[in-house]
Structure formats: structure tokens, C-alpha cells
Amino acid sequence: MQLRQLNFRLLEVFQQVVEEKSISAAARKLHLTQPTISAQIRRLEDVCAAELLQQEGRQMIPTLAGEHLYRACGDIMRRMHECTQAISAIREGDRGTLKISLVNTAQYVIPPLVAKFNRQYPDIGVELSIGNRSSTLQRYNNNADDIYIFSHPPSDSMVKAEPFMANRLQLIAPVNHWAVQQCEPVSFQQLVDEPFLMREPGSATRMVFDTWLAGRGLYLNHTTQIESNEAIRISVAAGMGLAVLSEHIIDHGSDAVARVNTEGFPLPGQWYMVSRNDSSNANIIDKFRVLALTANL
Template sequence: MRKSLMRLTLRQLQIFRAVCEHRSYSRAAEEMALTQPAVSLQIRQLEELLGQPLFEYIGKKLYLTDAAQALKQAGEDILDRLGSLDMQLSDLQGSLQGQLTLAVESSAQYFMPHLFAAFKRQHPEVGLQLTVVNRAQVIKRLNDNRDDLVIMALVPQDMALEFLPFLNNPIVAVAPPEHPLCRAAKLSLQDLQPYPLLVREPGSGTRKACEEYFQQKRAHFAQTLEVTSLDAMRECAIAGLGLAILPRHAVSQQLAQGALLELPVEELPLYRSWCAVHARGKHLSPVAQAFLAFIRDERAQISALARRFADAAHPSAG
């Protein structure tokens, strides 16, 4: 091994990782609570130790060199192993400690905090870093090995992944109470076609699932309004800007309050399973292993949580 590599510090690796993630010295400095010159100095010292440049600017964009890609992988391995060591030492002391890093598709953001809270009751010293993104961003994070686990539906078949399905994600059609379709006792997808439909942005898992299902059912919506978040889509539906086809968990409160009504569409709900996903062969931390064991073994708790959401959406059924 080169003697110069033995002079690498963990702090340098952390700063380097921040620059890689943000592709920006200034944003990395903000994250690390440093000045931008301090970040630049640490990167220059790293380049001297490696004997190769780590970044290059093309136009106004920062790109990683081959040396940076190699250091990024090695740095992630080192920092992950140290995190695992910390958790293992805590486990030997009789308590599971550490942080679970989760990236979740936006359709799961309403349920996952409750699921993690149930897990945390068993392991009170575990922390959570939760990032909410759309499906395309989840896939990018999987490729970049950014998280312990990701929560998504429609797991890509062209990637080497391990996944554990753990809960159905029912997708339903909703409208405000004054909408004419709310007076119908039974509807088909074709009955919805004359009305404007709110849709998520390209890259959304909910949009992908719905488009594939509409194609299968030969339903075509000529009038669509694109909305880039579930919360905004829900508010647009309440405002009467269009029908929405959304995860039931995302609108449970609005259904319970009567701000939205679930339309009795014969072909709905559309069910997709939420899955806990990680790269095949990934070294999982003890916290990630414990969380996977929890969602695998505590089906009764998860079902009870799901029923709470269902009862909130349909209070008369409880």
C-alpha cells in the first residue's frame, strides 16, 4: 500500500463524500459547517496524497475523475464499516444503536413514519434519516448506494436487487364531494375519462403504475394536469381542478373529514406492494438488518397500522 494513503483522515473522506453528493464545494461546506476555502484545502490535500486530480469542471458542472470514483467507493466502504462497528459495539452492550438511512417513494411517506415508530419502540436508541423522493430518484440512489434501504413499489427487474414486500399500497380515485361523479353508485374507468385528471410528474412511481394500468384497461384521459407532489395533487383535487388517482394512505385524513370522496370505480383500488429494497450483496448495518427482520416478522403490527389508516379513511366501517 502507498504510504501516502495511510495519512488519509476520516474527516477528509467525509468532506470528499459531501462534495461528491452535492457536486458543489459551497453546498458541501454548508453541510459540513465549514468555509468553502476549508473544503477546497481538504480536497487539494487529498489530491496530493493520491497523486491524481479528483474533480474537473466542464462548463459550470463538477465531474468526478476516475480516481474520485475509486476513492468514493473505498470511502463509502470505510465509513459504512465504521458505522457497523459502532452498532455492533452497542449491540454487545445490550442495546441496538445507530441510524437507519431510508429513502422512500413519496407514496410511502405517510405510512413509513408510523412503521418506524413501531420499530423504535423496540429499539429506542435508533435514529432515522428519512429522504422522500420519486421513483426515478429512488433508483438513482440505489445505483449510488446512498441509503441503508429504500422503500418503493414496482421494483426494477433489470437491477441486481434484493427486496421484501411488506404491505399493499391501494391506489384509489378521489374527487371533491360536489363533483357529479360522487352521486354515482358504481363507476368504471371509462366513466372518468371525460373529466380532467391530475397526474404526477414523469419519474413518479404512482404515475408509472397508473399509466401501465390505464393502458391495460384501455382507458385514455385527454385532459391532464401535471402536479409534482402528492400533497399538491391532493389540494388540487380538493379545489376541484381534476380527479386524482392517489394512494389511499395519502388521502386518509381528507377522506375521513369529507374533503374528498373515494369514487366507487369497479377496476380500483389498484394494488401495488411496498417493498424494502437494497442492492444484492450490499453489506447491511445491524440497524438495517434489524429493521428488515422487524418488517418480516411483525406482520401483525404492520397489518394493525394499515387497518388504522383504512379506518381513518372509512370511519363508518370501523
């Protein structure tokens, strides 16, 4: 058999003749002429180098070779039908893979959304990448993912950014800290000599806090840099100092920390869902975006 000379039209014609048991009936079904059907059957027999159909009374019946080819036709057509459906689902965004890159703080925000998305779209796989702002920004620049979660999205002509959830920053201290015990709000000026645990430069939390301090002409006298929100929360609970963290980190922890009632806090903020305007996965991205914007978590 010369496989390179086969095509789907020849197989479709042969399959139709076998099922209709008639060249004329197959011609009507396929909207072709009888001579065209006959010519294509002869061509297929030449390709296979075997007789595929034989006349029995008024019916066309497959030979033994024809029966094998008919079964193969069924397998091929069924797989191509499945393939067509799969491609259509992918094109419509009902099947495929969604890659999401998020900054560390958002690890408490995104998993519930992903779980809801998985229930609603079981044929769409989700891959999560978690890192600091610098690594997530690098992934955005490399176009490595479909969606990026930032509290401060990048700004360039390809960015499509939408706020979808509040991300307020809280000032926290050990539960037995003197500032926590006060009935009245504490002036932040009273806290500048306290030890503060800070995220690394470039972190969105650090950027917001530094901007807030600079805007009020405040300077912290004792700071320790820790490149982990979890480690900062644990360290505050252990009495190492005060810190400014996203309320999502505080709410999901069991460590003994307390919010400090002080002027200007909590600092306002938002989570942004970021994608690129040139993304080839727009349909799936839109499905996740709609879910995130309407989710009541």
C-alpha cells in the first residue's frame, strides 16, 4: 500500500460505499456523481494494490481486504472527529493549559480561585509558578505565562491589568508589644526607634511602605531584611520586631501577632491580574479573568 497517496476523501468515499452498499446511494449522500465515486474507488484499489469491493446482486460488499480497510477507516475517522472536537474546544478556550505566575504574597489568594476554576473547567490544566516580584516580573518580560498576579503591575504597551481583590497592608507586632496594648491610636513617630523586619528592596510591600515613609519624612532607625513573608510573620511573633505585611498573610497564619492601631494604616492596595495583549491563550485567560472578577471568596 502506498500510504503517501492516501487521502481522507478517498477513505470517506470508500466508507460511504460500504455503509450504503451502493455506489449510487453513496454518490447521493456525498453529493457526487456515480462516475466520480467509481473512479475514486478504482484509485483507492490501485493505491492498496487489492480489490476492495465486489458486486453481490445489487449490493457492493467489501472483500476481506476491504473489511480491513473499512475498520481502519472507522478508526481514522473516529480519531479525526475526536481531534476536531478537541481543536474546537481548545480554540474556544474549553480545553488547554493556563499558566499563572504570582508573587509570594498572592499564594493565599490564587489557590481558591484555581480550585473553583478547575471545578468549572475540568479540561483546562493550571500550572502555578510562585516567586518574588523580581522573578515574576522576569517571567512576564520573557512571556513565560498567561496570567501574572501583581500588587504593582508592570507598565508597558502590552500590559492588560485589572484589579480584582483588595490587598491592604497592615502593621503588626508581637501580641504583648506595648503599642498593641494602647487604647488610642499610636503615632507612627513613636515607633521609628522600634526594630522593623523588612522585605527586600524591589518587593511590592517594601515599595509601598518605603513610599509611605518618605511621603511623611519618616526614617526607621533599626531594620532587618528578611526575604520571606512567612519568616517575617514568625519572627514578629517571636518578638524580633514590627513589620508591614499583606492582610492575607496575617489572616492565614496561626502565629501570635497583632495589628497595631496607628495613623495611616492599613495602607490601601489591590491585587492586579495581568496578561499581555499579544497572548495566544486569550480565550482561557478571559475565562479565568471573569471567574476572578466575579468570585466571592
